[in-house]
Amino acid sequence: MSALRPTLDFLLYDWLHAERLDERARFADHSRETFDAVLDTCERIAREKYAPFNRVVDTQEPHFDGEKVILPQATHEAHQAYGESGMLSASQDYEEGGMQLPYTVEAAAGLFFATASVSINSSLLTKGNANLLMVHGTEPQKAVFARNEFAGRFSGTMALSEPQAGSSLSDIATRATPDGTDFESDPLGPRYRLKGNKMWISAGEHELSENIIHLVLAKIPGPDGKLVAGVKGISLFIVPKKLVDTEGQLTGERNDVALAGLNHKLGWRGTTNTLLNFGEGKYPVRGASGGGLDGRGAGAIGYLVGKPGEGLRCMFHMMNEARIGIGLAATALGLAGYYASLDYAKNRPQGRPVGLRPTSRQDTGNDASVVGKDPGQPQVRIIEHADVKRMLLAQKSYCEGALALLLYCARLVDEQHTGTPEAVEEARLLLEVLTPLAKSWPSEFCLEANSLAIQVHGGYGYTRDFPVEQYWRDNRLNMIHEGTHGIQAADLLGRKVVMEGGKGLLLLAQRINATIERAIQQPALAEHANALGQALQKVGAATKAAWATGQATDALANAVPYMQAFGHLVIAWTWLDVLLAVPAASNSPADEGRRRAARYFFHYELPKIGAWLRVVETRDPTCAGMPEEAF
16 A cells, blocks of 8 residues: 555646645635545555455455344454544535545545455445435435434445346336325335345445445336336335434334345455345334334335436436446556565566577577576566566556546546536536446456456466455456446447537547647657547547447447447546656656556557457447357
8 A cells, every 4th residue: 555655646636736626615624734634544544454354354254144244353343443534424514524525535545445455345335325315315314314324323235236137227126115195294205115126235234334224226106006117117215224213313123124145256255245125024114103004014114215217317326426436446456456466576586587698509500699598597586577567567557547547537526516617517528428437447457457466476376375366356346346347338339428419528539639739749748649649530430430320239239349449548648648747857766657657558558449449430240240049
């Protein structure tokens, strides 16, 4: 983690100028000193309560004893320390007990925890759950549920997927029916009874908090008793694990939410992942006011959030926030692997330098020199080998590029909340286009960084004697988390780059061109600027070509290669913009490292977009047209 802080400081202050946010009324009480104090505190907690136990929570998986889920004591202590730090409500108003901290700083601070142990999940879903309720909930819902989540008393989840539906939310079958004739009179919101099953619910059952607040998507039957087909029939409900009164105090009665099983995962083993049954009758309850449908056993009690049929619109508030969070988690894991493999490469002696050595006619038939190694020379550290440097540079370019992109997105969130009307609109458009990339690109290429970290370690990397295999396992889930890779690609090409007449894409192109215009004035950056300009033109042309027939099936057949190329374009832009913040005369090792990492990305990675875009431009049918029987 000590290696992370200088990089964060450079990106926050030298590049994004986060300290200038204190010029805005909301952040007027803050300064670089207060921001640094937050970073210091989070770095210390992560170092003391998270990092030493990353392997512990991986090997001591959650288990159910028939009554409750058991987690290592270290998880409880980390969760408590995080709650006491105030970071759960860091960006909330003072009146809400928050710090009114910029999200840019909050996101940066969260990287310390994710780098130390992403598997000890203390905040992501709880924050997102509470933030959603602060926007879409009623005042009683905010007071009883959201504020207790910010205080650390309650924790939160998002319950979307179902065993038979997976990512296809239009096919969910969980139903919610009004709880009696007075269902609209409950102070906590219209009260419903939910029945159904939810799958892959992270942190769905544990003993880390007094209560768990599930945000559940379900469908309300129409007048004919049938569920409305498609996403328009989906509504959102607050379903607490334990029932509460209007003051947020536990009533002593358990809601009918039952753990059906724990999923045993490749990675993120320290966080429970659950299958939950709602309304199966294991914990039968009466209505919150003492009544209910058919007395006991009629379903889990849930309170409607927002209006009926608007559940998915409300849930996207949490989903988009979670997607940036997953991007940060993927980046943190990539960085953790990079730092581990860099340390290993600096200390592991193996092999000797490759050079020319004279040979005899007996060896080659002439007196020429051949490439070889002198076994009489001492071994060198593996960081001296060119291919190891290649793997380290690739990791650095992926992970620090992804980190810059994620912090830029966090800065856009602050712009949305505190900027001028024009800046607010521009931030909205840019986030629409960048959010799928902020989630997907790190989850693919920081995972590749973890694979390279294993390769640097050689055979040792494949063992549990070193942490890099766990980083890879933890990171592999992020291509699935919060919308799979294919879903993000379809969202990017199918919606985000064409929405509102392509306004978001045009604005992003303007931002990229502005960076190119600045960089081309510097001789050392002109080559990169020209390469970025060519890449931008290629992506623009491919976007038009993909939609040339006007048929979504044609355009989206190669959505993932499009997203990979688009992501590489954005990371190259981010690197070039970062280099503009590096003083031209600086010879510091850190600045030279940034120049070299950017150069690697422009020379080794950016040229790859040609192959990806070729299949997009031609609407290549190879994959979409493959007959099932030919497999």
